[in-house]
Amino acid sequence: MNKYKQLQKESSALNILFIEDDEDLRVQTQKILKTLFKNVVTATNGKEGLEAYKEFYSTNSYYFDIVITDIKMPLKNGIELTKDILKINKEQDVIVISAYEDSKYLIELINIGVNNFVQKPLLIDQLVDPLLTICKKINSTKVESEKVFLIENFVWDKENKTLTKQGKVVKLSSSEVILLNLLINNPFITFSNEDIYNTIYSDKFDKELSIDSIKSLIKRIRKKIPTDFIKNIYGEGYRINKDVFVKF
Numbered sequence: 001m002n003k004y005k006q007l008q009k010e011s012s013a014l015n016i017l018f019i020e021d022d023e024d025l026r027v028q029t030q031k032i033l034k035t036l037f038k039n040v041v042t043a044t045n046g047k048e049g050l051e052a053y054k055e056f057y058s059t060n061s062y063y064f065d066i067v068i069t070d071i072k073m074p075l076k077n078g079i080e081l082t083k084d085i086l087k088i089n090k091e092q093d094v095i096v097i098s099a100y101e102d103s104k105y106l107i108e109l110i111n112i113g114v115n116n117f118v119q120k121p122l123l124i125d126q127l128v129d130p131l132l133t134i135c136k137k138i139n140s141t142k143v144e145s146e147k148v149f150l151i152e153n154f155v156w157d158k159e160n161k162t163l164t165k166q167g168k169v170v171k172l173s174s175s176e177v178i179l180l181n182l183l184i185n186n187p188f189i190t191f192s193n194e195d196i197y198n199t200i201y202s203d204k205f206d207k208e209l210s211i212d213s214i215k216s217l218i219k220r221i222r223k224k225i226p227t228d229f230i231k232n233i234y235g236e237g238y239r240i241n242k243d244v245f246v247k248f
Contacts, residue, residue: 003128003129003132004128006132007036007128007131007132007135008035008036010132010135010136010139011036011037011131011135012036012037012038013038013139014037014038014065014066014135014138014139015037015038015039015040015041015056015064015065015066016033016037016039016040016041016064016065016066016067016068017041017042017043017049017052017053017056017064017066017067017068018030018033018040018041018042018043018068018069019042019043019044019045019046019048019049019052019067019068019069019070019073019078019081020042020044020068020069020070020073020097021044021045021070021072021073021074022070023044025122026042026044029122029124030042032124036131041056041064044073045073045074045075045076046069046073046075046076046077046078046080046081047075047076048075049067049069049076049081050076050081050084050085053067053085053088054088057088063088063089063092064092065093065134065135065138066093066094066095066131066134066135066138067082067085067092067093067094067095068094068095068096068097068127069081069082069094069095069096069097070096070097071096071097071098071099071105072099078096078097079105079108079109082094082096082109082112082114083112086112086113090113093116093134093137093138094114094116095116095117095118095127095130095131095134096109096114096116096117096118097117097118097119097120097122098117098118098119098120099119099120116130116133116134118130146158146159148184148245149245149246150226150229150244150245150246151226151227151243151244151245151246152165152226152227153165153166154170154225154226156180156184158181158184158185161177161180161181163180163224163225170224170225171224172221172224173220175200175217176217176220176221176224178199178200179196179199179200179217179218179221180221180225182196182199183230183238183239183240184240186240187239187240187242187245188239189239190233190236190237190238190239191237191238191239192236192237193209193211193214193237194209195237196214196217196237196238197209197210197213197214200217218230218232218238226244228241228243228244229241229244
């Protein structure tokens with residue numbers, strides 16, 4: 001598999017922002033990026049790019065996976081833009097396009113955390129390697145972050161809401177899945193019987209609270225999960241025992 005096809009595989013679910021004031025270069029590069037990425041947003045200058053960056057987060061509740069920006073642009077240059085973006089999201093991956101005469105700015109960019117540079121004239125072949133490296137890193141991190149590793153070889157998959165032990169799926173009822181998802185995603189919160197009941201039966205507003213049903217649910221699920229996974233906090237409710245986490 002050539003690198004371009006590898007990149008297509010790695011980038012197809014990701015989103016990218018491309019800021020470039022040269023219209024021909026912006027349009028041509030945008031066409032290529034659209035064959036690779038899920039969403040491609042472009043901007044013509046740093047001010048517009050920052051607005052697009054903020055708007056994307058406001059709409060989606062997550063940031064662009066990658067930002068590509070030129071250095072020399074009107075209203076706000078690429079250095080100022082990059083600094084502003086990294087203040088918002090210090091983990092943002094940024095690729096900076098620089099002309100030969102921009103070399104004096106590279107140390108400043110390196111010092112603020114930028115490690116990826118592509119020199120003009122911009123060709124897609126120049127972008128493939130840095131994009132592939134970044135996309136692989138992003139995808140690897142996303143897969144890892146979806147897994148919660150627990151003691152006794154249990155793993156909770158946050159995306160699919162499944163529990164496995166030594167690679168085998170543990171059969172859970174819908175109520176058990178909701179309870180585990182609630183507790184694991186909120187490891188520092190103690191949930192009362194009422195909290196748990198209302199979460200499980202959120203679509204049944206007329207259903208009255210039953211303490212016995214919660215106790216029964218806790219008793220059943222404790223047989224399927226790591227030892228001492230759920231702590232009973234007297235007078236308050238239930239919470240995760242954080243000691244069961246191997247990696248969260």
